Amino acid sequence: MTETELLTWVRGPGFQIATIIFVLGIILRLFEILMLGRKANLAEPKGSEMSSGLRTVFSRTIPDASTFKRSAFTVTAGYIFHIGLFVVIFLFAPHILLFKDIIGFGWPALPSTVIDATAVVTIITLVIVLVHRLRDPVKRFLSTFDDYLGWFVTILPLITGYIAFHRIGMSAPSLIAIHILSVELLMVVFPFTKLMHMFTLILARWYNGAISGYRGVQS
Amino acid sequence: MSEPSLPQFNIQIGNDLTWNVQPILHEIRHALRKLLETGESSIIDIRSIPLAPGEEETIIDTLGCGEVHAKLNALGPSEIYETRFAGVWLITHFNEESSIIGRFIEITRFPDILKSQHEDMTIALNQLEQELEHGSLSDQNETDAETNT
Amino acid sequence: MTNDLSRKDKTLGEALRSQGISRRSFLKFCAATASMMALPPSMIPAIANALEKARRPSVIWLSFQECTGCTESLTRAHTATIESLIFDSISLDYHHTLQAAAGHAAEAAREAAMEENNGEYLLVVDGSIPLGNPGYSTIAGISNYDMLMDTARGAAAIISVGTCAAFGGIPHAKPNPTGAVSVGDIIKDKPIINVPGCPPIPVVITGVLTHFLTFGTIPELDNLGRPKTFYGQSIHDRCYRRPFYDKGLFAETFDDEGARLGWCLYKLGCKGPTSYNACATTKWNGGVSFPIEAGHPCLGCSEPDFWDGGGFYKAISMPTENITKTTIYAAAAGVAAGVAVGATGRMKKASASKAHQKVTIDDLEK
Numbered sequence: 001m002t003e004t005e006l007l008t009w010v011r012g013p014g015f016q017i018a019t020i021i022f023v024l025g026i027i028l029r030l031f032e033i034l035m036l037g038r039k040a041n042l043a044e045p046k047g048s049e050m051s052s053g054l055r056t057v058f059s060r061t062i063p064d065a066s067t068f069k070r071s072a073f074t075v076t077a078g079y080i081f082h083i084g085l086f087v088v089i090f091l092f093a094p095h096i097l098l099f100k101d102i103i104g105f106g107w108p109a110l111p112s113t114v115i116d117a118t119a120v121v122t123i124i125t126l127v128i129v130l131v132h133r134l135r136d137p138v139k140r141f142l143s144t145f146d147d148y149l150g151w152f153v154t155i156l157p158l159i160t161g162y163i164a165f166h167r168i169g170m171s172a173p174s175l176i177a178i179h180i181l182s183v184e185l186l187m188v189v190f191p192f193t194k195l196m197h198m199f200t201l202i203l204a205r206w207y208n209g210a211i212s213g214y215r216g217v218q219s
Numbered sequence: 220m221s222e223p224s225l226p227q228f229n230i231q232i233g234n235d236l237t238w239n240v241q242p243i244l245h246e247i248r249h250a251l252r253k254l255l256e257t258g259e260s261s262i263i264d265i266r267s268i269p270l271a272p273g274e275e276e277t278i279i280d281t282l283g284c285g286e287v288h289a290k291l292n293a294l295g296p297s298e299i300y301e302t303r304f305a306g307v308w309l310i311t312h313f314n315e316e317s318s319i320i321g322r323f324i325e326i327t328r329f330p331d332i333l334k335s336q337h338e339d340m341t342i343a344l345n346q347l348e349q350e351l352e353h354g355s356l357s358d359q360n361e362t363d364a365e366t367n368t
Numbered sequence: 369m370t371n372d373l374s375r376k377d378k379t380l381g382e383a384l385r386s387q388g389i390s391r392r393s394f395l396k397f398c399a400a401t402a403s404m405m406a407l408p409p410s411m412i413p414a415i416a417n418a419l420e421k422a423r424r425p426s427v428i429w430l431s432f433q434e435c436t437g438c439t440e441s442l443t444r445a446h447t448a449t450i451e452s453l454i455f456d457s458i459s460l461d462y463h464h465t466l467q468a469a470a471g472h473a474a475e476a477a478r479e480a481a482m483e484e485n486n487g488e489y490l491l492v493v494d495g496s497i498p499l500g501n502p503g504y505s506t507i508a509g510i511s512n513y514d515m516l517m518d519t520a521r522g523a524a525a526i527i528s529v530g531t532c533a534a535f536g537g538i539p540h541a542k543p544n545p546t547g548a549v550s551v552g553d554i555i556k557d558k559p560i561i562n563v564p565g566c567p568p569i570p571v572v573i574t575g576v577l578t579h580f581l582t583f584g585t586i587p588e589l590d591n592l593g594r595p596k597t598f599y600g601q602s603i604h605d606r607c608y609r610r611p612f613y614d615k616g617l618f619a620e621t622f623d624d625e626g627a628r629l630g631w632c633l634y635k636l637g638c639k640g641p642t643s644y645n646a647c648a649t650t651k652w653n654g655g656v657s658f659p660i661e662a663g664h665p666c667l668g669c670s671e672p673d674f675w676d677g678g679g680f681y682k683a684i685s686m687p688t689e690n691i692t693k694t695t696i697y698a699a700a701a702g703v704a705a706g707v708a709v710g711a712t713g714r715m716k717k718a719s720a721s722k723a724h725q726k727v728t729i730d731d732l733e734k
Binding site: 238261262264266267268269291293294310312318319320321322323331332335336337338339342 | 607
């Protein structure tokens with residue numbers, strides 16, 4: 001297969017397959033969780049479930065003082081790479097074109113030099129986070145294949161994207177095809193790993209807020 | 220040149236020299252120093268460097284015009300002149316339709332293409348000998364030649 | 369063309385001088401050629417030396433399933449002097465469009481040239497070869513395939529001019545009704561130089577011929593068989609609008625403010641980043657301009673299958689299929705599957721609690 005054929009495939013059928021698995025998988029998993037339902041709570045509600053739940057979804061964005069003191073490194077590094085990922089994925093002009101093609105509208109982009117620097121910071125932070133995970137005895141003990149797979153499929157598009165942008169090594173069509181392929185790998189793996197936390201975190205935070213709100217306590 | 224004018228882009232606003240212009244001028248500076256110190260000539264192919272519309276003109280305007288101007292008539296016209304910087308020559312080759320087919324900046328005491336070539340001189344000598352012996356310049360036609368000049 | 373030129377024992381330098389072209393003109397020609405071939409100007413004396421002594425090779429040009437655009441590109445008036453000089457310095461023994469002979473005489477000329485220069489002539493091909501049915505494209509009753517196989521036998525090297533000959537081109541685009549293939553798909557035992565482009569820049573075609581004359585060898589080729597001299601850089605890497613790409617300034621439509629200010633054409637579908645050719649430096653029409661400078665995104669015409677690359681006006685980062693539709697269908701299927709799996713989950717939960725089964729760590733691992 002020539003490199004042009006590969007590029008045309010990943011932009012065409014490859015992306016379609018990845019999208020199907022991605023969308024179908026996420027919705028399937030969410031339904032799985034939600035349809036299990038909860039046991040009916042027969043106690044008298046002392047406060048509102050919904051308002052406390054919704055509030056908690058946003059309030060948990062800021063860690064409380066004791067959590068931060070305990071894991072300052074994890075919280076800070078986590079924020080850095082998550083924000084970095086957001087900037088690189090959603091504020092880079094060629095990516096915005098992709099979203100515009102799918103959902104019908106786009107938004108302003110940041111200069112590509114800013115994106116480039118952010119990508120570098122994000123990659124470095126992800127590497128540091130992995131090293132920490134391997135060196136901390138508790139984290140290492142708790143880590144499973146799922147954790148390492150999630151890390152790998154997240155950093156791969158960043159690295160291949162950086163290489164494609166700077167055109168290092170192979171010729172351009174191959175580099176871009178490999179980058180798109182790495183994104184497709186992320187998409188097909190996503191619904192079946194802990195990467196689902198992108199959606200389940202909303203459910204988890206809501207639930208924590210809801211049960212506290214039901215009992216009339218702060219969450 | 221009689222080419223249609225391209226729409227003017229606002230890429231260069233003002234007199235600031237932009238990306239490739241300064242490096243080329245510096246390259247000329249280094250080449251001129253080398254010529255002075257070692258006598259070695261250099262040549263820059265200005266068409267091999269990506270330049271935005273207007274930048275080639277900027278370089279040529281900056282170099283300006285000096286004391287020597289020569290016109291070649293070989294496979295179409297060529298313009299050769301020494302810029303206002305002695306030792307820096309601009310050579311532009313045109314084809315018979317007046318399109319540019321080559322543009323060089325030569326840093327030298329005298330561009331090679333202006334020199335008379337050995338093979339051409341050999342042919343010229345043969346021709347001159349022929350004409351002196353048998354042709355229009357021979358003794359038989361001397362009177363006519365004198366009257367005509 | 370004088371009779372002197374047809375004498376193959378003259379060197380190129382001698383042939384030109386006998387045509388009345390002075391050595392000074394010859395030097396000008398070498399300078400322009402060096403510029404065309406993107407060789408450093410310090411090499412001009414060496415080029416002059418080599419071309420002076422070069423022998424005139426015999427060239428046979430076969431035109432198959434093509435639009436004649438490549439020949440047109442080569443013979444157009446603009447830089448006719450240089451191209452015609454190079455053309456004159458080869459012995460073009462066979463060319464459908466340019467030759468005076470026709471019919472049996474033309475075919476006889478081809479066969480005579482092949483025999484006389486066996487093992488040494490250059491074979492230039494433009495147009496693709498249809499394998500679906502030999503009758504789709506024939507010359508003098510001979511199918512393209514047969515003529516190619518016959519003529520390639522004694523060739524020293526083959527130059528595939530144009531994207532059709534190099535990669536299949538337009539005929540090769542979906543659904544490829546004639547079964548068109550490139551020269552490289554058929555011939556495997558001769559050196560092939562691909563000079564793609566739709567059409568190729570004229571000086572690129574002659575530059576390859578000149579390379580033969582100057583160095584007597586095939587130029588260095590990339591992984592798609594294209595000379596690195598002309599195809600080693602992508603349009604994107606030499607584009608003068610690159611600063612706009614880097615700064616994120618794009619034209620959104622063909623006539624908006626950005627387009628007028630000459631901003632990057634990425635969003636309009638420019639294939640510059642994935643296309644390798646000399647358009648951004650050598651340019652077209654004697655260096656006047658090239659598509660991007662004229663305000664149109666690059667089509668990627670020197671790449672294989674550029675017709676099937678998802679559309680000329682779809683940016684590279686955009687998928688080629690309708691992903692919106694795919695997403696909606698996948699979502700619908702996801703809901704259906706989700707309801708089904710969720711219902712199964714509920715049933716399992718109900719039966720488990722009925723049987724008083726304990727919750728274990730494995731259940732929570734989901």
